[in-house]
Amino acid sequence: MSDPTYSIGELCAEFDVTPRTLRFYEQRELLTPIRDGQRRIFTQRDRARLKLILRGKRFGFSLESIRQWLNLYDLGDGGVTQMTTWVENAKTQMGALRDQRDELEDAMAELQVLIDETEAELSRRAAKRAAE
Amino acid sequence: MSDPTYSIGELCAEFDVTPRTLRFYEQRELLTPIRDGQRRIFTQRDRARLKLILRGKRFGFSLESIRQWLNLYDLGDGGVTQMTTWVENAKTQMGALRDQRDELEDAMAELQVLIDETEAELSRRAAKRAAE
DNA sequence: TATTACGTTGACGTAAACGTCAAGATCACT
DNA sequence: AGTGATCTTGACGTTTACGTCAACGTAATA
Incomplete structure (x- = not known):
């Protein structure tokens, strides 16, 4: 069985946010759900990122700084130079x-x-x- | 010698905020400077409150909740009932x-x-x- | 087939926390 | 009397992070 996915409503219910919020996060490139026709399909990765987003918000960080922060998380692979930069950040x-x-x-x-x-x-x- | 006071510019320089910010805080009743004619005179109390305001902001609290919080600070005196309520809050x-x-x-x-x-x-x- | 549930894309509205003029007062110098 | 620094009160503008319609699509269900 492959990774579970979520509809927008499912994620909203789980994290107590509105659909508007998730669409907004997508627009701001914090989430990148794939599509089934028009509908958004949120992956495990999106779910994990949403958790981090909401925590970042509780700490008072702006969405933009959270976005950069998430990208930082992503670059766990890459070359030695990138990894070194990542560690510094x-x-x-x-x-x-x-x-x-x-x-x-x-x-x-x-x-x-x-x-x-x-x-x-x-x-x-x-x-x-x-x-x- | 009595308590030192501050002009708006002095407090701004010390805490790295703009005059607009302090006037805004006064309007929202977080600060209550007295007046010398038109000009605002900030007291030690205002300075202390400003410190708390800025710290509250760093923690991500809204100005309104900071305001209530400051008032809560003030009611360190008052009757037994008030003090009890204060301790609970x-x-x-x-x-x-x-x-x-x-x-x-x-x-x-x-x-x-x-x-x-x-x-x-x-x-x-x-x-x-x-x-x- | 009609309703209901869930989803979509615009587009405009909003609250918080200031920023940014504009126009004028007051005071210290020169 | 003029200049500059610092201050004042409006009043409108701005950014962030969504809220709130409106109008529509699709899919299951009665």
Whole structure:
């Protein structure tokens, strides 16, 4: 049996997006479904790419940068020169992800301090009220 | 000496944003500069809020959700009920940040695997070439 | 055969987050 | 009094990422 394929509706249901969205991604060359007559047939590759697209979006990346990023994924083969370039780009991307994660953890730490302080104040007030 | 204040140009230079941006944030009630005649005077509070705004943006939050988030920050005082509500909201936000961080780390791990594989392939090819 | 479900291509609309003039005020110099 | 720097308030323009019709095709089903 060959690789499973998906209609536009199936992929939409699975990832909770609208057909408009998938057609838009195709127009922007993020997805490249094949055709059965007029109808789009999405392959495993499209499905995998869609996953990456949606994750990229959650990280706040633009579709255009996600597109470049996907192309970067694709060039896993190619010559030594291409692979070397790929690794460089990938490491740059890793740095960006690391920075974002660090910033996130800073924000989490700050927020935790505020939560702790507020909860401490709350228990002080509770103790005071109990003492009366 | 009292708290330092900033002109719109000063804050723009410091945070690398345009005046239009700060006026826009004021209109959306994310900043509340006071006035010297017509001119805006930004206080320490505005500066602190701007920092949070820009960080929120880097995390992909909308200005509207950042606004609510800032107001949430402000209500560090207020009654016990308000504080309790605040803590609940803050914990929800913490969960969201945690999820995002976890997703980021998953992505980083995946990417690292690809990098490692590609580098391994590169060194295999280098060894092969050296053997000839 | 008619309906229903699912799909197609335009084409125009929209919300967010600013950018980009235009026209004028205010202030420091010269 | 003139020049330049910095600021002001409109008001319209722009990009991104889709939403929302409209009008149509095709395929299974009642």
